[in-house]
Amino acid sequence: MTTIDIPGYRSGTWTLDPAHSEVTFSVRHMMISKVRGTFGMKSATLVAPENPLEAQVQASVDVTSIDTKDEGRDGHLRSADFFDTETFPTMEFVSTGARVQDGDFFVDGDLTIRGVTKPVSFEFEFGGFGQDPYGNYKAGASASTTINREEFGLTWNAALETGGVLVGKDVTITLDLQGSLQQD
Template identity: 40%
Template sequence: MTNDAQIPTTATPTALPLTAGRWAFDPLHSSVGFTIRHLGISKVRGRFNELSAELVVGESLADSSITATVALASIDTGNADRDAHVRAADLLDVEKRPTMTFRSTRIGGAGEEWTLEGDLTIGDVTRPITFDVEFGGVVDVPVDGSRHAGFDATGEFRRSDFGLDFAPGFLGDVIKVSLEVQFVEPQ
């Protein structure tokens, strides 16, 4: 989304066809992935296998919120030895930093293009982050009649801002994060 985009501040949830209330997170159809540069010449891609989230749709966007928590020990880059090393005290230190948590502070946008601003916490450090969000829509699931809403979100942060400045020169500072999430409408 460009800086020229108009983001309405008075929009209501009717701008998104979402029922007010607490939407249930659908972990079977959600994921969080990341990329980080290795040696400045290629990217390492991975995911976290344990994610939880909550979407509360209020009477206005100002009354709506999203939170998400990732278990950092659930890192999966497709290489068990590398994952074990990243979890260790000299790198990510999942004993000291068990989770990465996001809490929204502002939601804005219209149609399919949205911006989600909030606070990202890793360990005891919290910094602001902005995600570009694509609203995938709402669909009725024929099997059980439930309604699902889907979202894709992308953002990035500097690991050094969170005290994760290990292995400079080997690993890039910028981590790009990508989430694909579904929520189920309240009954």
């Protein structure tokens, strides 16, 4: 069985620290620039056995918390044209496996947006491990993936007079995470 050595890694159940974690995204706007935004993390749990490649992750993101620094745009993104947050208030991720490929660490899983579930792969970068002043053992990591938003039912768009469309198809999702190892 394949395994990976991550210095400082400890097995157990890890929970997300929402105050030190963030989900961001970026998408092309008018095909000339990028719009960036954030979502609030609702919850995330990592059950980590001795072998990190056998870890299991479940995470939930509060889609109603979307913030692109433009209230009008945020309202439109919450509407049925995009996320339909009244019907689908969360985005969910459930891992299906982890792997090392060409020296990089990936977590594969099923991402559900707007009731549509598709497989995705997040490339992870471990930030490290350490103990906080209160005796809690912490871990930090960043991860990213790019999805085609139209595959998740986010198909609204507008044609531009100069050619192209208002909103790009590819969305980059970036996670900056910190979690705590649960005390027994």
